[in-house]
Amino acid sequence: MKILILPDREAAVAACVDLIAQTLTATPDAVLGLATGGTMEPVYAGLLARARAGEVTLNRMTSFNLDEYVGLPPGHPQSYHTYMRERLFGPLGLDPARTHLPRGDASDPIAEAVRYDTAIVAAGGIDLQLLGIGGNGHIGFNEPSSSLASPTRVKTLTRATRAANARFFGPDETVPQFAITMGIATILRSRHAVLLATGGPKAAAVAAMAEGPLSARCPASALQMHPKATIVLDAEAAADLELRQYYETVHPQGQEVSLD
Numbered sequence: 151m152k153i154l155i156l157p158d159r160e161a162a163v164a165a166c167v168d169l170i171a172q173t174l175t176a177t178p179d180a181v182l183g184l185a186t187g188g189t190m191e192p193v194y195a196g197l198l199a200r201a202r203a204g205e206v207t208l209n210r211m212t213s214f215n216l217d218e219y220v221g222l223p224p225g226h227p228q229s230y231h232t233y234m235r236e237r238l239f240g241p242l243g244l245d246p247a248r249t250h251l252p253r254g255d256a257s258d259p260i261a262e263a264v265r266y267d268t269a270i271v272a273a274g275g276i277d278l279q280l281l282g283i284g285g286n287g288h289i290g291f292n293e294p295s296s297s298l299a300s301p302t303r304v305k306t307l308t309r310a311t312r313a314a315n316a317r318f319f320g321p322d323e324t325v326p327q328f329a330i331t332m333g334i335a336t337i338l339r340s341r342h343a344v345l346l347a348t349g350g351p352k353a354a355a356v357a358a359m360a361e362g363p364l365s366a367r368c369p370a371s372a373l374q375m376h377p378k379a380t381i382v383l384d385a386e387a388a389a390d391l392e393l394r395q396y397y398e399t400v401h402p403q404g405q406e407v408s409l410d
């Protein structure tokens with residue numbers, strides 16, 4: 151696990167965008183695993199700006215998103231299909247056949263999860279998997295208690311996660327109870343995992359992930375087993391790391407972050 155601590159959110163987001171852009175420059179037809187959530191909004195804004203400036207091309211990549219709410223059709227305003235379409239896929243006119251998300255409205259969500267896992271393997275696996283982290287240590291929608299060997303499947307969302315995500319829904323809407331999510335094993339098979347966390351509310355989960363025991367209580371701790379995981383943090387998200395003085399990872403602003 152390589153831990154990069156950047157001075158602030160803006161610098162952490164820029165470092166994360168750099169890592170994605172470097173992957174796409176080296177391998178324009180890379181398979182990207184994409185994430186949603188508030189943390190990722192400035193990442194997609196940054197990627198979009200770079201694509202519009204001609205600095206990176208996204209139209210040859212293939213993508214697989216981590217998760218989708220069960221019951222929400224792709225056109226639902228709070229679906230992750232809509233999130234991705236509005237922030238990245240639509241503005242760049244990306245081919246929908248190359249940008250995949252699980253279908254939340256599938257008549258058989260369990261079969262949809264199996265189909266999705268199979269499609270990732272058929273595409274050659276994920277070159278770079280982008281991840282956020284929930285306040286309870288979840289990655290994707292792998293809530294605490296998720297098996298470290300889990301494939302893509304239907305997961306019940308915890309009350310804490312539904313409460314955290316209620317901010318994206320209207321006052322009269324209920325946050326779905328279930329999601330289809332890539333599993334921990336699916337995520338661990340990616341060739342490079344890049345997790346971005348910003349802000350003080352993520353500090354405890356970040357410390358549990360990086361310095362706590364490898365445990366299903368903190369699903370993100372599975373990344374300790376990943377052969378190539380890069381954790382990109384701002385100072386606030388890094389605040390609870392006990393060993394932070396030992397990480398040779400404080401990059402002065404402006405210095406390019408390397409993939410190795």
Ligand SMILES: N[C@@H]1[C@@H](O)[C@H](O)[C@@H](COP(=O)(O)O)O[C@@H]1O
Binds near residue numbers: 187190289291311
């Ligand atoms: N399923 C998503 C995760 O992929 C995301 O990483 C996490 C953090 O979200 P945020 O960035 O909004 O804090 O929660 C959501 O529930």
